[in-house]
Amino acid sequence: MTGAGLEGDPDVEITGVSAAETARRGDLVFLDGDGKAAPQISAETSALIVNEANIHNVPDGMPRLVSALARHYHGVVSYALFHPRHETWSGETLISPEASVHPTAIVSPGATVGPGASIGEGTVIGSNAVVGPGVQVGRHCRIGSGASLVCALLGDHVRLLAGARIGEPGFGVTAGPSGQEDVPHFGRVILQDRVTIGANSCIDRGMFDDTIIGERTKIDNLCQVAHNVVFGRGVVMAAFGGISGSVRVGDAARIGGRVGIADHVRIGEGVNLAASSGVFRDIEPGETWGGTPAKPLRQWMREVAWLQKHANAKKTT
Amino acid sequence: MTGAGLEGDPDVEITGVSAAETARRGDLVFLDGDGKAAPQISAETSALIVNEANIHNVPDGMPRLVSALARHYHGVVSYALFHPRHETWSGETLISPEASVHPTAIVSPGATVGPGASIGEGTVIGSNAVVGPGVQVGRHCRIGSGASLVCALLGDHVRLLAGARIGEPGFGVTAGPSGQEDVPHFGRVILQDRVTIGANSCIDRGMFDDTIIGERTKIDNLCQVAHNVVFGRGVVMAAFGGISGSVRVGDAARIGGRVGIADHVRIGEGVNLAASSGVFRDIEPGETWGGTPAKPLRQWMREVAWLQKHANAKKTT
Amino acid sequence: MTGAGLEGDPDVEITGVSAAETARRGDLVFLDGDGKAAPQISAETSALIVNEANIHNVPDGMPRLVSALARHYHGVVSYALFHPRHETWSGETLISPEASVHPTAIVSPGATVGPGASIGEGTVIGSNAVVGPGVQVGRHCRIGSGASLVCALLGDHVRLLAGARIGEPGFGVTAGPSGQEDVPHFGRVILQDRVTIGANSCIDRGMFDDTIIGERTKIDNLCQVAHNVVFGRGVVMAAFGGISGSVRVGDAARIGGRVGIADHVRIGEGVNLAASSGVFRDIEPGETWGGTPAKPLRQWMREVAWLQKHANAKKTT
Numbered sequence: 001m002t003g004a005g006l007e008g009d010p011d012v013e014i015t016g017v018s019a020a021e022t023a024r025r026g027d028l029v030f031l032d033g034d035g036k037a038a039p040q041i042s043a044e045t046s047a048l049i050v051n052e053a054n055i056h057n058v059p060d061g062m063p064r065l066v067s068a069l070a071r072h073y074h075g076v077v078s079y080a081l082f083h084p085r086h087e088t089w090s091g092e093t094l095i096s097p098e099a100s101v102h103p104t105a106i107v108s109p110g111a112t113v114g115p116g117a118s119i120g121e122g123t124v125i126g127s128n129a130v131v132g133p134g135v136q137v138g139r140h141c142r143i144g145s146g147a148s149l150v151c152a153l154l155g156d157h158v159r160l161l162a163g164a165r166i167g168e169p170g171f172g173v174t175a176g177p178s179g180q181e182d183v184p185h186f187g188r189v190i191l192q193d194r195v196t197i198g199a200n201s202c203i204d205r206g207m208f209d210d211t212i213i214g215e216r217t218k219i220d221n222l223c224q225v226a227h228n229v230v231f232g233r234g235v236v237m238a239a240f241g242g243i244s245g246s247v248r249v250g251d252a253a254r255i256g257g258r259v260g261i262a263d264h265v266r267i268g269e270g271v272n273l274a275a276s277s278g279v280f281r282d283i284e285p286g287e288t289w290g291g292t293p294a295k296p297l298r299q300w301m302r303e304v305a306w307l308q309k310h311a312n313a314k315k316t317t
Numbered sequence: 318m319t320g321a322g323l324e325g326d327p328d329v330e331i332t333g334v335s336a337a338e339t340a341r342r343g344d345l346v347f348l349d350g351d352g353k354a355a356p357q358i359s360a361e362t363s364a365l366i367v368n369e370a371n372i373h374n375v376p377d378g379m380p381r382l383v384s385a386l387a388r389h390y391h392g393v394v395s396y397a398l399f400h401p402r403h404e405t406w407s408g409e410t411l412i413s414p415e416a417s418v419h420p421t422a423i424v425s426p427g428a429t430v431g432p433g434a435s436i437g438e439g440t441v442i443g444s445n446a447v448v449g450p451g452v453q454v455g456r457h458c459r460i461g462s463g464a465s466l467v468c469a470l471l472g473d474h475v476r477l478l479a480g481a482r483i484g485e486p487g488f489g490v491t492a493g494p495s496g497q498e499d500v501p502h503f504g505r506v507i508l509q510d511r512v513t514i515g516a517n518s519c520i521d522r523g524m525f526d527d528t529i530i531g532e533r534t535k536i537d538n539l540c541q542v543a544h545n546v547v548f549g550r551g552v553v554m555a556a557f558g559g560i561s562g563s564v565r566v567g568d569a570a571r572i573g574g575r576v577g578i579a580d581h582v583r584i585g586e587g588v589n590l591a592a593s594s595g596v597f598r599d600i601e602p603g604e605t606w607g608g609t610p611a612k613p614l615r616q617w618m619r620e621v622a623w624l625q626k627h628a629n630a631k632k633t634t
Numbered sequence: 635m636t637g638a639g640l641e642g643d644p645d646v647e648i649t650g651v652s653a654a655e656t657a658r659r660g661d662l663v664f665l666d667g668d669g670k671a672a673p674q675i676s677a678e679t680s681a682l683i684v685n686e687a688n689i690h691n692v693p694d695g696m697p698r699l700v701s702a703l704a705r706h707y708h709g710v711v712s713y714a715l716f717h718p719r720h721e722t723w724s725g726e727t728l729i730s731p732e733a734s735v736h737p738t739a740i741v742s743p744g745a746t747v748g749p750g751a752s753i754g755e756g757t758v759i760g761s762n763a764v765v766g767p768g769v770q771v772g773r774h775c776r777i778g779s780g781a782s783l784v785c786a787l788l789g790d791h792v793r794l795l796a797g798a799r800i801g802e803p804g805f806g807v808t809a810g811p812s813g814q815e816d817v818p819h820f821g822r823v824i825l826q827d828r829v830t831i832g833a834n835s836c837i838d839r840g841m842f843d844d845t846i847i848g849e850r851t852k853i854d855n856l857c858q859v860a861h862n863v864v865f866g867r868g869v870v871m872a873a874f875g876g877i878s879g880s881v882r883v884g885d886a887a888r889i890g891g892r893v894g895i896a897d898h899v900r901i902g903e904g905v906n907l908a909a910s911s912g913v914f915r916d917i918e919p920g921e922t923w924g925g926t927p928a929k930p931l932r933q934w935m936r937e938v939a940w941l942q943k944h945a946n947a948k949k950t951t
Contacts, residue, residue: 086742086760086761086779087740087758087776088758089740089743089761090741090742090743091743092743093743094744096743106404106405106406106407107407108403108406108407108429109406109409109410109411110411110427110428110445110447110744110762111744112743112744112761114761124404124405126403126447126465127403127429127431127465128429128463128465128744128762128780129762130760130762130779130780132779142404144465144485145449145467146463146480146482146762146780146797148760148761148762148778148779148797150779150796161482161485161486162465162467162482162485163463163465163480163482163517163519163780163797165779165780165796165797165833165855168778168833168855169795171832171854171855171872173852173870179828179850179867180850180852180868180870181828182793182830182852194496194498196499198488199482199519199521200480200482200539200834200856202797202832202833202834202855204833204855215496218488218490218497218499220488220541221482221485221488221519221521222519222541222559222834222856224854224855224856224873226873234496234497236490236497238561239488239541239543239559240541240559240874242873242874244872244891257561257577258577258595258892260891260909262909276577276595276609278892278909293938295942299942299946302945302946303941303942304610305945306941306945307623307941307945308612308616308620310623311619311623311624423721423722423724424724425720425723425746426725426726426728426746427744427745427746427764443764443782444720444746444748444764444766444782445744445762445764445780461782461802462720462766462784462799463780463797476816478799478802479782479784479802480782480797480799480834480836511815515802515805515836516799516802516836516838517799517836517856532813535807535814535816538799538802538805538858539834539856539858539876550813551813551814555805556805556858556876557858557876557894574894575876575892575894592894592896592912593894593912593926624941625929625933627940628939628940628941629933629936629937
């Protein structure tokens, strides 16, 4: 399937896929990149697909497939092992007989509930919303009109406003033999108790791990939260917030409107980000930053004031 | 229900909720904050929930409940009095027999129309759109595929493109006994004649009053208009426009792409805002502003040019 | 219908509408603006609606209607000739018997497929998605939950995530006799093979020509691509990208998060745009730009660093 030669035990059984650092027995992982930094590789890993540059990083005796397109072929194998359930859900029955809907729950006209999904006590599913196969929705939740959920797990008292998109695959591109390909995503979205997600906002599922939004975090309309992000508890994020992949946001952070955060950045507890900030660096707990690229708010304001003073003074002298 | 002690007439009947300045006979209102600025309180107010800091602002003889979480408990009482109709709309009938649909109107496959809703002459409801309970849609309107409407009132010749979200609750967070809670919203969205709202744009309903978009105002895709905003007539707003709570925008203003306006700001008639402006201050009628924080366009351009000249000259000397 | 006087042959038959430069035999076109720059007018044009300022630009002998609101009345005539099929699609049948759905395709519960639409081999249409009348979807495509398509043509292996809006009319406003009016749109959206469009992103149809997204181009969530844009092959655009009307983007360009590009700008092959760039000028192939207004990345970074140094040094001396 990968066109790659195997080195090592040909009888190893592969039962799952994961990232190298979190692999469990039976998992196939990949290593790509320039191979200069030694990657973390779980000792339980059953096999790897690696590019030439990473062969020296493979532990002795661990079965390996060598391919110039390691990332891509890992995805190809993954799709052969797993098929998303929502891509095989057909027919005319809006509420699957294989779903579990609590008798006190309300499913509005046109809403669909897939096989294996469950809807808790007192929850309301809005008109034309979609609760995909296997999705778990807790008690006393409110799912807005036309919102959709796949690969997701919701606690209690969670509110999704209309058109929210929970659990879509994250955005990632990798090289394939004929050009760029989408990176497959096998994680989930977990929305803890009393989370609110605004209208038309998107929370993408993780690649192998989960995207997690902590208790009582409140997210406004038209926000984007990418794959593998972890938000703490009680975070507030205003409209057009954009959080790139694998960002960590601490408890009780306050994120103003139209703030962007670059991938892998860590935002400490209680951090305040002014509207329109573009954050490219980690921020320590309790700080207040603004501007693009973001810096401590006082410094940003000093620069704005200094520029205003000098640029306009210049003109009159 | 509030755990608060009552001072004043225990027989007052509460029949509604509102903000302090607009209360009518029978309304319960709240006062929170530091109490330093004397709030406007309608003389018709029947009772208040206040925090300690605001007790001195309550008119003599007006019944009061004192609570550290005045805002929160006002919401709790509000929900006990009012229950949004779209949260009790169930069953399999897509077009409610209790809705009024004009014989010349077209309802496309999969669209739903709730009880008490009305659809005017010659209006077209797109496939899988949602017209919630009690929503009024005028004549010759076009509602796009998958758009949704709750708590809304539309004039004639209104056009909503696909996925527009009209009437969702606004974004507000208040302190509750166990952490932050969503602020409830009891207002509506009013879209006047010939308004157009772009694909996947969101217009939130007001908290107690209404969010209003004036005649012939045209809003592009992926815009956000928050609770209690009032737009005048003939405004044009390009994609990714973000208007925070309670902003007022004058007639015929021109708002470029990705403009953000902070809450409570007033934008005069005919104001022009350059693309990507971030507006934090009121702007007088007819002016043209740009930049973040926004300033008069010429000044902003002067600063940009001055910085470019000096930063690059510096390098060569 | 236009209230305008005709000069020229009254027996010319009008069978279509278009822009002046691309008109074919039978087409009615318009000329507006100040008339100073000589417009391109196809020799096959059958008739024009022109304002006073453009009369001198009309080729001798070409039939003309003169109107102060030339653009508007061209739209009025257009609507009299053409009526969008999705505005007459009614009834309760979710999958039209006049649609062509390949036996191996999967249509999930609640999805609708309009008359004249076709769905290719192995394609999956998500729950509550809308495939409008006449829309062509190729083989092995994945259409996400609640996504909608009108006036669109999709190749093979195209993926639309949940809530994507393909083929809505573009954003344009013109003067009518009683105030501003929406400009009608008669083009389509063409998504070539292996294109991916993110959740809640919008690709608007062209005005007369088509909006085109080239092979293997990958677009993230919550992006906006306006009317008549043409993207090359293998472009990557991150979340909140906003591309204004008629922009051209070359093959393999990389567009960071929250980048905006002004209308009619041309971006060369392989250009890199840093996150949050606001681009107002053409960019040559292979360059890397950033900032607002965007400039070469090194220059932008130099200005940021220079300002930071001088604004903060000032303070300590």
